[in-house]
Amino acid sequence: MSTPPAQVDKGHSEGARATGPAGPRGRGGKSPADKVETLAWLRRISGDLATVTTKRLEDSLPWYAEMPPGRRSAVGLVAQAGITSFIQWYDDPASTPWIAADIFAAAPRELLRSVSLTQTLQLIRVTVEVTEERLVGKGEDLREAILLYSREVAFAAADVYARAAEARGLWDARLEALVVDSILTGEADEELPSRIAALGWHGHGEVCVLVGTTPPQFDVDHLRRTARKLGVDVLIGVQGSRLVLVIGRAQLPGRTAEDPGPELPFLDIGRQLESGFGPGYLVLGPPVPALVDASSSARASLAGFAVARAWRGAPRPVEADDLLPERALAGDPLAKQTLVERIYRPLQAHSSDLVTTLWSYLDNGRSLEATARELFVHPNTVRYRLKRVSEVIGWDATGPREALILQTALILGSIGTSDAARRRAAIPRHGR
Template sequence: MPGRLSPKEKADTLAWLRRISGDLATATIKRLEESLPWYAEMPPARRSAVGLVAQAGISSFIQWYEDPTSTPWIAADIFAAAPRELLRSVSLTQTLQLIRVTVEVTEERVAGRDADLRESMLRYSRDVAFAAADVYARAAEARGLWDARLEALVVDSILTGEADEELPSRIAALGWHGRGEVAVLVGTTPVQFDVDQLRRTARKIGVDVLIGVQGSRLVVVIGRADLPGRDDTASDLPFPEIARRLEPGFGAGHLVLGPAVPALVDAGQSARAALAGFAVAKAWRHAPRPAEADDLLPERALAGDPLAKTTLVERIYRPLQAHSADLVMTLWSYLDNGRSLEATARELFVHPNTVRYRLKRVSELIGWDATGPREALILQTALIIGSIGTEVTRRRAASARRM
């Protein structure tokens, strides 16, 4: 233990340490350059900052040896020399390497002095190592809190559609690894929400996520990514399958997946559809979990969602109308006659096989099959909204001509 020397011996040792402190600092810097490649490759400014920390460690050791009770503030003072530069320049592993080299150089110089000094140096190096770990732990905690606030801000910007020129830089600051298409998944927040487990699941299936908790609502922005630890069998899964695999991370209740959009900056479109679908999902008695927002277009349209109305018209009504009036008339008749081929054929004075062929063309053209009950509802809603819109457009045009 330090203090076994007489006062005069300790004073002589302290005087000797102060005389050689400059030489120790110089020898330490030289050893760092020789033994640590990462130090030699650093830019001069950062290398100087790390060197200051090493010199502060030697000076602080001398002060600590004089008064061991000063450990708490002296150990922390080492990293106060250039804390930001240190954290930006080197990792915790590299910092511990720095401490080890400094201790080795000092040990070599004091090896023949006395056992008390060497033991003191070992105790001090242990305290400094713990102090370094504490500095990095606090920095990581602060960064984690900052990242959480920034992530919440980004998700909120996506949901509100208030994306600005700063959104890409905020996304980059979060370390987003997503590439290509993005989709938004909206559900309920579980009572015991394990955000880390949700992130691990996402990483395993090869996607990056942004997570936002808004009270009882949980929002996850999903983007495909090349991440370490991903399951090779989960390469480029479709978004509905990704949503099914993330489903256990959500609470009970409805879960709605928005349509895929080209990039993260366009995620607001997917988010609006997912939120609108989530708001009306209870109107679909047997809604799957997860349900796609586009499968809830009728409910969304009835609730007044303008995006759903536009989607129904642009993706169903107008393509059919532009392709063939016969397809529109056949679809109308088929749906109005309770999806009966024979009744439709009688009304249109055609053979049932002709009706069957036209319905197949409808499915090929727009992707929805009128023979299924759910998709029939979607198609009938599109025809109604499209017809209303067409009539309103026609009246406005006629009114404009009379003026």
């Protein structure tokens, strides 16, 4: 006795429902025949989807419409690759779990550099919206598939940009270390300006170098944020226990070139950055006109850092020029030259009386009366000449620390003068 057709259909339907997704039915309860038909339909409309998506991108994303034709074409290829990849993933999601990452293989490197992660997510959103609109009425299983796949694409995009950012960060760190090392060693070449530009240096005008110790827990991002708030840009170099900052003035946030606002002295900037360094001495080199000239500031700050312990009362930070006596005693030729050129020669060129008075004042323990007796002048004359000394060179001989600096300059200047006189005397005179 044969079974009625209606009973056969009913039994088949109940068996299909019983087996569920693991049985004859495919993804989301769709039978294999229905899934094959859906896949064929998706392949037929994939070209239309790519065309509509490109049109929607032009209409809804202003930055996309402004892109050069070559880059717009590359974005279109990425969108088309995403649609094709979805069809493949929908056909067999288990066999290619990471097929979403292949979408970005169609993007040239320059596209990944010119399109930000935010813009990429906007591209994904528009593509998903267009696809969802076209799939309306084709079943909830297909809609769930596109939502799940869009999530995979978003994570794949984040992974691509995260790896690119990590690689860029490592490259920047190596380049920054190379630039700082070139500044410290003074071995700058014609490639230094291009390397500085590649780092995105925003500094303009004066630059100085700050040297201290590396803290146990070094937070480079906090140091950069603090520098930006102070209106400066920094290059950071970590050399073992030594931390080096190359500081350059930058445009303050919210300020224009016509209204730059007040600029903090570098010493005040160093005080604000002091918390980013470890314990120990902190030495600030003298300002120089531009970053390419920073090697002279670096030499001064490094020399000062090496002898800072010789000044018991050294502030933090201390200017390298305030350590000129210690640097000169340690054999720093730059310190010797600075002392002679900034103190001895200006005084000598202005008046020999100023040099004589300063010598006598320092030799007599900074006593006005003893100096006046030695020079056979009134004490007020000594006061007047010391005031003129301060006006000419900027240092006040009445302070103990500045007195040490001035006396060292006088000693070095007199040695240099004696050497020059001996050299002139050794030159043979003809015609006698």
